[in-house]
Amino acid sequence: MDQRHRHKQLLRLLAEHGAAPIPRLAAWLGVSAATVRRDIRLLDTADQLHRTHGGARRIEPAIARPWQGATFEEAARVHVERKRAIARRAAALCADGDTLLIGSGTTTFHMAGFLAGRRMRVVTNSFAIARALLASGDSDVILSGGKVYPAQGVILSPFDTEAVQYCHADRLFMGAHCLAALGVMEADALLIGAGRRLVHQAREVVVLADSSKFGKRGGMFLCALDRIARVVTDTGAPDAGVQMLERAGIEVDVVPPDAPAPAACMLPRAGPH
Structure with a gap:
């Protein structure tokens, strides 16, 4: 070795x-x-x-309890152009009739707008994603059960209901705190529990990670790179990071960021209000 x-x-x-x-x-x-x-x-x-x-x-991140991650609205205002471009490419991977698992997050949220009018089954733990899909399309939407974190617009620990446990999806789309040689890292243990269950319930795991997710330190191990089929990122991703993923056998889609949009455009709400 x-x-x-x-x-x-x-x-x-x-x-x-x-x-x-x-x-x-x-x-x-x-x-x-x-x-x-x-x-x-x-x-x-x-x-x-x-x-x-x-x-x-192992290195553990500093985690406060109860979970106090950045609010959904705060995160939604960061790197918007990158996230929309990544989400557009991710949505293009989907076809009518697919069953999708979509994890919470502001990059995965933007997929909902590009899935408008499609007919598929979507399982998610995000209020914003579920609301947007129900308002704009004909998809069947399953919102997981668990403890509600309104500010973050997420339900944890999710994916324990029978409807989800027996679901085998065509693809899982998820974000990440960072991508490293070890694998996909998350910032909070509560997110780890949900993510580890999901990666075994999809035929293909797709990680949506803008270029800021490369080179970060810390985080907690979610899954190894060999469980990931594809990463969608933007043109700001470092060459070394892209090459690391390709050496692990991962297909990497690199997309240019969208043109800047008006500040009020596509700003999601987190909770069920």
Whole structure:
């Protein structure tokens, strides 16, 4: 096992287990304790993990409880032109009759406008997406159950109802806190729980990530890159980030941002009001 692959496996193990001593990591990886010790030292220097006495632990983001992520309206005003272009390309991947899982987020929200008039089944945990689809098209819309976070316009922990558990979708569209060599990262443990369930319920997983999502540090592991079929991003994405995804066998669609629109155009509301 070469060093690059070993580092990726080590980070994945810590993402799954939280922390582990050197002997256990060495056994899992099938290498010597001295090799793991060197790897931990290098990855700690690169801020990819925390070195502990006799082992290592994953980097955890600072998470407040209850969940206090940016409000939907705040996030909707950031990188709007990138998000609309990405959402347009994502919607073009869909066909009438498809079953879609669409995660919450302001990039995935913009898909609703481009799916207007289509006939498909859509399962989502976003008030804004459900409202927009019901108002503009003929799709069947299933809104998941769970705890409501009105400011963020999301329901968590979702996707536990029977209607969703037994759903196998053609595609899952989801956002991300960041994309890294380890995989798709999210900023909050509540989002992780929902996302991990969903990635196994779709034939194809598509990540919508504007160029600001490359190069971020921190976050919590959601899934490995080998679970992702396609990433849609914008022309601002760094070449190194795109090449990283392509080396992992991911198809990458790069689209130019839309022209700036009037400030009031397509600003969504978060809650069911």
